Amino acid sequence: MNRPIRLALTCGLPLLAAVPAASSFGQSEGSASHTAPYTVIETGRSFTRLQDAVDAIGDGSGTIRFASLRFSDCAVQSKGEVTYRADVPGQSVLDGKACEDKAALVLRGRGARIEGLVFANIRVPDKNGAGVRLEHGNLSVSQAWFRDSEQGLLSGEDPQGAIAIDKSTFTRLGTCEGSGCAHAVYIGNYGSLTITRSRFEAGTGGHYVKSRAAQVEITGSSFDDSAGRGTNYMIDLPEGATGRIAGNWFVQGRDKENYSAFVAVAAEHRSHPSAGLSVQGNNARFVPGLDRHSAFVADWSGEPLKLGDNALGAGISGFEKR
Numbered sequence: 105m106n107r108p109i110r111l112a113l114t115c116g117l118p119l120l121a122a123v124p125a126a127s128s129f130g131q132s133e134g135s136a137s138h139t140a141p142y143t144v145i146e147t148g149r150s151f152t153r154l155q156d157a158v159d160a161i162g163d164g165s166g167t168i169r170f171a172s173l174r175f176s177d178c179a180v181q182s183k184g185e186v187t188y189r190a191d192v193p194g195q196s197v198l199d200g201k202a203c204e205d206k207a208a209l210v211l212r213g214r215g216a217r218i219e220g221l222v223f224a225n226i227r228v229p230d231k232n233g234a235g236v237r238l239e240h241g242n243l244s245v246s247q248a249w250f251r252d253s254e255q256g257l258l259s260g261e262d263p264q265g266a267i268a269i270d271k272s273t274f275t276r277l278g279t280c281e282g283s284g285c286a287h288a289v290y291i292g293n294y295g296s297l298t299i300t301r302s303r304f305e306a307g308t309g310g311h312y313v314k315s316r317a318a319q320v321e322i323t324g325s326s327f328d329d330s331a332g333r334g335t336n337y338m339i340d341l342p343e344g345a346t347g348r349i350a351g352n353w354f355v356q357g358r359d360k361e362n363y364s365a366f367v368a369v370a371a372e373h374r375s376h377p378s379a380g381l382s383v384q385g386n387n388a389r390f391v392p393g394l395d396r397h398s399a400f401v402a403d404w405s406g407e408p409l410k411l412g413d414n415a416l417g418a419g420i421s422g423f424e425k426r
Contacts, residue, residue: 141171145189154179155203161186170196170221178203180210185241186217193220193247198235200225207237207258215242226253231282234258244268251275255286261293263318268298278310278335280361285310285336291317293343293375300324304338306331309361314340318376320347327366329357330391336362343375344405347382354388356398365402365424369409378405389417399424 140150142157145167151157157168158179167187172195180203188209190196198208198221205228209218216238223235234255236245240262249272250256256277259267274288287310291297297317304312305328312327312335320341327338338354354366366388369378388400400416402424403409411423 141173141175143169143171145169153177158186172196174199176201178208178210180204181213181216183213185213185215188216188218188221190220190222194222194249196220197222197224200227202226202228202233205229206232207234209236210239211236211241211243212239213241217244218246218248220247222249222251223253223256224249224251226255228254231279232258232286234286238267240265242266244270245272246270248272249275250277250288253277254279254282255290256288257290258286259291259294263293263295265294266296266298267291267294267317269300269302270298271301273303274305274312276306276308278307278312280309280334287311287314289313289315291315293317295319296347297321302326304328307333307335309334309336311335311337311340313338314342315345316341316343316375318345320345320349322347322349322352324351326353328353328355329360330355332357333359334361336360337365337368339367340371341367341369341378341381342372344370344373344378344381344407345376346378346380349381349383350385352386354386356388356390356394358391358394363396363398365399366420367401369401369403370405371402371426374405377407378403378409379407380410381407382410384410384413387415388420390419395419397421402426 140152143150154177158181161184163183165185170190172192174197178201203210208223226233231254235250236257238259242265256274277288279286294317296319297315298321300323302325397419399421404426
């Protein structure tokens with residue numbers, strides 16, 4: 105099976121070594137300056153603090169262009185529609201700072217887009233620090249890299265909202281050291297979650313994708329658990345879901361907290377219907393030399409799922425009812 109996911113950040117990853125070290129940008133109380141690192145494209149105004157750039161857009165719509173720098177900065181978007189765009193994908197890094205003890209970007213406006221940004225080293229006292237915390241509104245993420253944090257992308261509940269992730273990478277994320285587990289991607293009761301052409305790798309606890317959204321589309325992505333530590337499911341749909349999981353590549357590693365399944369459906373509740381959920385055309389296996397048993401799909405919903413044409417390695421059963 106082709107692995108298109110390795111292209112997710114091919115233009116960004118090699119350039120990260122050239123990103124300047126963390127600067128004073130985001131630390132001062134500055135206002136507009138033509139040398140400042142954040143520029144609102146529609147007005148041409150530049151700012152030294154990300155929060156000032158977000159506030160300048162306010163309840164309107166606008167795009168913030170990030171310079172190629174490593175920032176100790178964060179922001180809260182309470183209204184409007186904002187696009188956060190790296191000037192060069194992979195070279196703008198929000199590193200180590202969380203607003204409201206939540207995330208580098210806390211989003212609760214009408215909507216947001218994230219393009220080409222890197223989120224790194226986000227940790228907070230409750231062990232739930234995320235690159236992005238989405239509390240309301242639609243979100244689109246493309247060519248982003250979430251790494252070395254307690255959580256990558258975390259959402260609250262918005263049953264009318266939609267989340268789309270494309271060509272993005274999630275590396276060394278997750279922990280079960282807090283009051284609950286954090287995950288690479290953890291979606292609350294949203295209307296829909298779409299993940300395409302993305303890569304999940306080297307998890308450090310929890311699940312790679314845990315979604316309570318009513319509808320999911322997870323396609324053309326890879327889940328490489330070969331370097332994972334204390335991880336659980338690759339995809340967990342704890343309240344059930346409809347939609348499609350197709351064309352993905354899965355490798356389960358040795359160091360698992362729970363290796364009983366790759367994909368889990370309705371393991372906690374049956375809040376959403378799961379009838380017709382399609383899981384087809386995937387490739388799943390263990391790391392070389394690993395001898396164990398696991399189910400590719402474990403189902404607690406009791407509803408008819410659409411399974412078929414999944415290429416499964418030795419020791420992996422296609423389906424188990426639980």
